Amino acid sequence: MSVTTPQGFRAAGVPAGLKSTGAPDVALVVNDGPLDVAAAVFTGNRVQAAPVQWSRQAVADGRATAVVLNSGGANACTGPEGFADSHRTAEHVAALLEASAQDVLVCSTGLIGVRLPMDTLLAGTDAAAAVLGADAASGEAAAHAIMTTDTVAKTASTTTASGAVVGGIAKGAGMLAPQLATMLVVLTTDAVVDATTADAALRAATAVTFDRVDSDACMSTNDTVILLASGASGIEVSLEELADGVREVSGVLARALVADAEGASHDVHVVVTSATTEVAALAVAREISRSNLVKTAIAGNDPNWGRIVAAAGCVPESVAPYDPAQLSVRVNGVQVCRAGEVGEPRELVDMTPRETLVEVDLAAGTATGDIWTNDLTHAYVEENSAYSS
Amino acid sequence: MSVTTPQGFRAAGVPAGLKSTGAPDVALVVNDGPLDVAAAVFTGNRVQAAPVQWSRQAVADGRATAVVLNSGGANACTGPEGFADSHRTAEHVAALLEASAQDVLVCSTGLIGVRLPMDTLLAGTDAAAAVLGADAASGEAAAHAIMTTDTVAKTASTTTASGAVVGGIAKGAGMLAPQLATMLVVLTTDAVVDATTADAALRAATAVTFDRVDSDACMSTNDTVILLASGASGIEVSLEELADGVREVSGVLARALVADAEGASHDVHVVVTSATTEVAALAVAREISRSNLVKTAIAGNDPNWGRIVAAAGCVPESVAPYDPAQLSVRVNGVQVCRAGEVGEPRELVDMTPRETLVEVDLAAGTATGDIWTNDLTHAYVEENSAYSS
Numbered sequence: 199m200s201v202t203t204p205q206g207f208r209a210a211g212v213p214a215g216l217k218s219t220g221a222p223d224v225a226l227v228v229n230d231g232p233l234d235v236a237a238a239v240f241t242g243n244r245v246q247a248a249p250v251q252w253s254r255q256a257v258a259d260g261r262a263t264a265v266v267l268n269s270g271g272a273n274a275c276t277g278p279e280g281f282a283d284s285h286r287t288a289e290h291v292a293a294l295l296e297a298s299a300q301d302v303l304v305c306s307t308g309l310i311g312v313r314l315p316m317d318t319l320l321a322g323t324d325a326a327a328a329v330l331g332a333d334a335a336s337g338e339a340a341a342h343a344i345m346t347t348d349t350v351a352k353t354a355s356t357t358t359a360s361g362a363v364v365g366g367i368a369k370g371a372g373m374l375a376p377q378l379a380t381m382l383v384v385l386t387t388d389a390v391v392d393a394t395t396a397d398a399a400l401r402a403a404t405a406v407t408f409d410r411v412d413s414d415a416c417m418s419t420n421d422t423v424i425l426l427a428s429g430a431s432g433i434e435v436s437l438e439e440l441a442d443g444v445r446e447v448s449g450v451l452a453r454a455l456v457a458d459a460e461g462a463s464h465d466v467h468v469v470v471t472s473a474t475t476e477v478a479a480l481a482v483a484r485e486i487s488r489s490n491l492v493k494t495a496i497a498g499n500d501p502n503w504g505r506i507v508a509a510a511g512c513v514p515e516s517v518a519p520y521d522p523a524q525l526s527v528r529v530n531g532v533q534v535c536r537a538g539e540v541g542e543p544r545e546l547v548d549m550t551p552r553e554t555l556v557e558v559d560l561a562a563g564t565a566t567g568d569i570w571t572n573d574l575t576h577a578y579v580e581e582n583s584a585y586s587s
Numbered sequence: 588m589s590v591t592t593p594q595g596f597r598a599a600g601v602p603a604g605l606k607s608t609g610a611p612d613v614a615l616v617v618n619d620g621p622l623d624v625a626a627a628v629f630t631g632n633r634v635q636a637a638p639v640q641w642s643r644q645a646v647a648d649g650r651a652t653a654v655v656l657n658s659g660g661a662n663a664c665t666g667p668e669g670f671a672d673s674h675r676t677a678e679h680v681a682a683l684l685e686a687s688a689q690d691v692l693v694c695s696t697g698l699i700g701v702r703l704p705m706d707t708l709l710a711g712t713d714a715a716a717a718v719l720g721a722d723a724a725s726g727e728a729a730a731h732a733i734m735t736t737d738t739v740a741k742t743a744s745t746t747t748a749s750g751a752v753v754g755g756i757a758k759g760a761g762m763l764a765p766q767l768a769t770m771l772v773v774l775t776t777d778a779v780v781d782a783t784t785a786d787a788a789l790r791a792a793t794a795v796t797f798d799r800v801d802s803d804a805c806m807s808t809n810d811t812v813i814l815l816a817s818g819a820s821g822i823e824v825s826l827e828e829l830a831d832g833v834r835e836v837s838g839v840l841a842r843a844l845v846a847d848a849e850g851a852s853h854d855v856h857v858v859v860t861s862a863t864t865e866v867a868a869l870a871v872a873r874e875i876s877r878s879n880l881v882k883t884a885i886a887g888n889d890p891n892w893g894r895i896v897a898a899a900g901c902v903p904e905s906v907a908p909y910d911p912a913q914l915s916v917r918v919n920g921v922q923v924c925r926a927g928e929v930g931e932p933r934e935l936v937d938m939t940p941r942e943t944l945v946e947v948d949l950a951a952g953t954a955t956g957d958i959w960t961n962d963l964t965h966a967y968v969e970e971n972s973a974y975s976s
Contacts, residue, residue: 242901243901244911245896245911275896275927277929310893310894313929416879417901418897490805490971498972503699503700508807511632511634511635511806512631512632512633522633534700535700538666539665539669574968576969578883579965579968580965582880582883582884
């Protein structure tokens with residue numbers, strides 16, 4: 199049910215001592231081939247962590263043998279020395295696997311602005327390489343080792359129409375507002391595909407999965423989603439089939455990220471319909487998902503549709519043309535706002551389920567867009583004010 | 588020290604019963620002339636409350652005799668009936684004052700999506716008109732009657748170089764991210780000015796005061812700032828002098844709004860320097876002030892500069908050109924990030940003062956911009972999840 203579910207992959211996760219808690223903090227995912235196809239998408243943040251800078255150039259040729267990941271430190275804002283640390287990590291892992299450093303991708307997550315303790319990290323990669331396994335437990339161990347404020351490990355897998363398998367692991371619970379990518383995600387497949395297909399499938403999948411979760415409007419410096427293809431199944435798949443499989447696994451992982459978002463008590467699905475374009479629908483959905491007043495209202499089980507309408511009204515008309523007097527809102531199926539005015543009584547809305555469905559009808563066209571977010575709770579404030587992360 | 592400090596104005600604030608608590612909820616501010624000059628700026632939200640729609644057209648001729656304000660209900664998203672309610676309120680007050688309804692501006696604040704109880708409101712305006720006074724206590728009473736989640740009434744006044752007086756009252760503690768205006772503010776002056784000058788002075792002042800506070804990135808449907816000029820001092824002032832006075836009073840009131848922001852434990856001043864343009868500086872400052880991770884870190888007395896840098900990195904290069912590797916950050920005077928890398932130890936930063944100064948140097952030009960915001964606390968979540976507002 200993770201990166202080791204497809205054939206041709208081994209993984210490991212071990213405690214190296216980067217985290218003071220002694221929890222697992224170094225992971226390896228190795229592609230044993232026969233193919234070494236790879237694709238990746240990275241954060242849209244202009245401040246890019248050293249591992250992002252390293253991995254971006256390393257994956258540019260569409261090939262990778264392994265991914266080394268650590269929690270317990272983001273290696274961001276660490277200057278040329280930090281980049282050298284990522285490079286050295288790749289070289290060290292390459293030597294362990296008898297590969298080229300240029301084929302080792304690096305991912306880090308944790309506090310920004312602190313150098314990684316390299317001796318501890320490299321010793322951890324030695325330990326991880328020593329226990330690499332193709333079994334389910336090894337994939338699970340890798341998923342555990344990349345957790346930060348996550349409360350559960352995130353894994354998923356699926357089988358495509360012609361029998362190839364796609365699997366994945368992900369971490370992320372805060373600073374979760376990806377553009378092009380989110381948090382640390384490693385996807386694997388045993389399908390036979392080339393790098394161009396892998397890249398196209400990955401971008402198509404992330405655009406409708408990771409790009410559509412937004413826990414707190416805060417975009418990370420380290421977001422990375424990597425897809426590795428081993429070809430070990432011998433099954434050739436089309437772009438559409440691969441994209442379907444990658445999208446299914448990505449969708450499960452993206453939903454798991456929101457479900458485990460820091461302190462959340464509701465998963466919130468904001469669906470905007472009857473927009474002029476998908477861009478317009480997504481802009482309105484994102485503005486609503488980012489409203490602290492909407493998010494706190496939901497935390498308080500309050501279907502406060504005035505705050506939803508006010509958030510929608512903040513999107514410029516040039517981005518999302520619609521008439522505010524025609525806008526309607528349903529919360530958990532109850533039409534609380536009809537054509538810009540009071541609809542059904544808000545008391546009819548049952549806010550007790552974990553999942554809250556916010557539907558906004560712009561009455562302007564036929565396009566639709568949705569964003570998954572979560573509510574804003576005391577626990578979010580506690581987690582993000584009491585600890586550096 | 589408020590709207591009644593300048594000559595030529597009377598005010599009142601009374602409990603009409605719109606609030607279940609019995610607190611004051613209806614206010615009147617009356618300009619007794621000899622001039623009846625008025626200017627106003629309104630929310631940039633596309634969803635505009637009925638009183639905003641009414642007042643926008645009523646003030647278009649640059650004249651107004653009175654402003655009637657109520658808390659306890661925003662009269663937003665209430666359709667044509669809600670607009671008729673605002674119109675009827677203006678007509679009723681006009682009859683009380685022997686004025687024209689077109690010279691009565693209307694402001695409302697409170698829950699969106701609920702019709703106002705008109706009998707209660709109109710009876711309240713009768714009561715307010717009966718106790719109108721030019722004394723300090725009457726201005727204070729008006730300031731109290733427009734409070735919602737505010738914990739203190741906001742008032743201010745100043746005397747310009749040539750002796751004219753500018754005064755004002757304001758309310759606002761949440762949904763505070765104005766564009767062109769903020770919350771409900773009534774400014775008065777006894778200077779002799781024409782409508783064009785009043786409008787220009789008001790816009791110049793709000794651009795650098797109310798437009799630069801951002802408590803929670805949520806823009807209201809009812810924001811209104813009104814300036815009334817009576818000319819009662821007989822003192823003619825230039826645009827510059829009036830703008831200075833209006834800016835001073837607006838600045839005091841804007842800072843008071845942030846200081847009283849819902850649940851805040853720190854007032855945060857984000858100053859961005861060495862930007863290519865003021866627009867670029869303000870965009871970076873606003874992105875930082877809107878980051879929930881920055882705001883929760885400050886609530887926890889944590890000078891987590893990585894989150895500040897990550898927020899700055901979310902501003903598109905087309906808006907704010909700068910090199911992330913040259914960006915520096917000071918928190919309360921300590922340079923925690925120097926040219927994109929680790930600077931002084933974050934332990935040196937004293938976060939205990941109420942005011943937190945975040946300085947970001949983009950090393951890209953000579954322009955500066957600043958935003959006042961506040962931290963994100965348990966109390967904010969409590970206030971906005973436990974109560975409909």
